[in-house]
Amino acid sequence: MLRALRNLGRMVSIGRTLGRHGALPVDLFRDSAPFLAFILSLGNRNKAPGRPGQRLAAALQALGPSFIKLGQVLSIRADLVGEDVANDLAELRDRLPAFSGDAARAIIEAELERPITELYARFDDQAVAAASIAQVHFAETPDGRLVAVKVLRPGIEQAFQQDIDLLLWLADWAVRVQPKLKRLKPVAVVETFARTVALEMDLRMEAAAASELAGNFTGDATFGVPSIDWDRTAKRVMTQERIIGFSIDKVEEIRASGLQTDQLLAHAADAFFNQVFRDGFFHADMHPGNMFVTPQGRLVAVDFGIMGRIDRQTRLYLADMLIGFLNRDYDLVAKVHFDAGFVPASQDQELFKQAVRSIGEPLHGRPLSDISVGRLLAQLFAVTEKFQMETQPQLLLLQKSMLTAEGMGRVLNPHVNMWDLSRPLIERWMIENRGPEARIADLLSNVAGIARRLPTLVRDLERTANMLAEGGGLRLHPDSVAALAAVREREGRRWRRLGWAALLLAAVALGVALS
Template sequence: MIASLRHLFRLYGLAVGLRRYGALRALAQIETVPPAAPGLLRALTFFIPRRRGLPDAAGERLALALAAMGPTYIKIGQTLATRPDLVGRPLAEGLATLQDSLPPFPFKAARATIEAELGGKLEDHFSAFEETPVAAASIAQVHKAITKDGRTVAVKVLRPGIEARFSKDLALFSWLAGIAEANVPKATRLRPVAVVAKLKETVLREMDLRLEASAAAELADNMAGEDGYRVPQIDWDRTSRSVMTQEWADGIRLGDRDALVAAGHDLEALSARIAQIFLRQAMHDGYFHADLHQGNLIVEPHGGIVAVDFGIMGRLSKHDRRFLAEILYGFIARDYRRVAEVHFDAGYVPANQSVEEFTQALRAIADPIMDLPVEKISAGKLLAQLFATTERFSMQTQPQLLLLQRSMVMAEGIAMHLNPQVNMWQVSKPVLEGWMRDNLSPEARIADFLKSLPRLMERLPDRIDRLLAEKQATAPTVIVKHESRLGAFALGLLAGAILLKLLLL
């Protein structure tokens, strides 16, 4: 009872914040919100004055309201921007404008955190430390410093009390999600309780800077052979749960186009490289930087690109990468039947749906835009329309693909900011073709089989023993018969593998 009253009080505070920015009407566009809720909250907050000069779009008003309400709400807004299935596409597009920027917290608190985490005094670790941060966001802020051995570094420090603040706010959203799932029929399909649980997991991971450092190190390993792109090196001796130290990157933020032009950088080449780097991360490695706003990419004096801020990363299985490559390439070739079949083969669209009708729906998405000039065709927005259409065919939400689609839109936005005439399809095609050649050709499939064969053979005796034990329990008279068949199967599999190996030599 007390917990419910506490949640109601916090809910009222949330309603007041939304009212100030004229964002209560946005709630009516969210399927999981009970229909009567927006009107009730408007009636309870009618006396709260609205700010002047607000944008017309409900999604942009919601973004402003969430940004004003603090760290948890910023993260929730960023998560909902990747889930148009939950909030609708117009709201998701408005939330994509949400800027993760807050006033800095005092240097005294940053010093206390560093000393508690690293031990000793701040001066034991750094010969110089700038008190004014160079960036401040919802989770942490970044200071420039010089280590005792003379290296210039960026030191990221968590906001004091941030975990307690997030736990309190997320408890409210878990409560609201439970109410929605129990009372709104459409909420069952969208699973808001699971969404909030995933958000909590993601946020807790972001609040352990050792995990962000590990993400940076993994991305650096993956991209080690990529010319003109790098990830700053982590200083593990000065990194802990609440403090992360890495190499400082000097250069110009990608958002400052005029400065890039003045410095003589080739914007057309930078534009193409950003798009191809993103696709290589997503397609070749299945691990990509998922927070590609212009402030997180820096161009060094020699023209190389440096990525920073690895709190939000995306990961795709080989199954997802194959799906993505085939549908994008299918759209490029305008082979809509193949795109439809890929959805069914991947299991994303149930088999009881019509391939022909799905093909027709895909044509309705793509044909109106495929005849436009290539610079006007957005691969990210095409995927967004695709995912919206697949809901009609009972395709279950794939959160990892939605995060990829959002990141693709961001990558395209950066590329077009640098070069408005960039041909994203021409830039993407070599990467997609290379991935398909390396992973989907007959030679690649045989190589994958041979690579997995030792593990398969190692596990085969245990599988045979389990199957024989099951058969013995249900039909003991057929044990010898099945054993001989399984033995023949195992020998045949081994012989086939040896034959394939000899053919490939």
């Protein structure tokens, strides 16, 4: 009861802010709860400027840190808010007034348990960037290294926890009032948001993400990550190497320094492709403010609070999808969706193939340089909604990341498509992972797995039989023991035959591959 009263009070304040910006969700309830829609329409300021998505972004900005982060999460959920609103929310800038340098110093000293004068020879009180969760100060270590120090906002954990509790309460009620929203998993969306924010508010996790990404690009002269100063990093403080260079959207300054923007674009495309397909671990917020260019022409990413992961099988499904579209093989595209379980088996695969064709045919005959992979995925997700495709958060995050990366590419050169520049890399990856040799290697791997499990399966069967027969608790009749022994022997022979058959199949497959 107390929770409901507290949340209702907060809702009144939120409703007033949304109404002031003309952002109350009237359309969401127009069909299922017309009276509620009417009440909400009365609260909306109809003359608020901008498109619906822009008005919502302005309202979320006014509501503070939790809602700014929520807007960023919703910007990758076009299936939930619509593509136009999602695009407007993607422009939501995570910028807030900075808190004082004295507060930052106090947090650093409390977290690292040392006076700041021991930690840094110089610490700039003026923040160089301030966002909803943390802000960044420049500093210098006693051994002369230039660093950037990220510090969490005071009291930010408690503020987020209260708002997340409210959002969970609202998501639960939304499903009750509007049952068709259940497919979109609003409660799961909020829970995912809560986990994401919890990770962002532990700067050790961000430091670990930066370290992992740096390890994936060890030895790469074209793309890098700032090194982490682990001695000056804790839950609420992260210290990393300071990057000297240009923000990637400073095109004129980059050109004036003698660097080639097309070459930088090619490096950016390769780096993003390698993150997604080679490593399955990618920077999911690669907008121009998070990408710098050193005077030597090396790209360096910053801000690792939002990262994405895609397992190998999903990467292969995604590759098959793209191959299917480029080759007009809509049978393959449809089959991938059903095999992966993205679309329920109860749906009509032929009808789904027809829907996929409606996306792919307009691409036919167009050069790769004119195709936006991010836009292609957005259209695909919009179509699959009609076939009860369950939300795939990892693919939605990837789709939005692709759009952001493509937008960054257009900043460097609006006439060149980043995927066209990395075509050799794409083709090589496709051959290595989806060509005949790769498929045979997968087959051999599966066969080897069966062969490795055979002794264990037989041993477990024998152990179970012995345990049951030798007084470990359950006593069996001698006839039952004899029958079980016969079964054990028969099953052992069957598994051995399967093992030899698997090995024979492997040999045949290898022979075909080498012929």
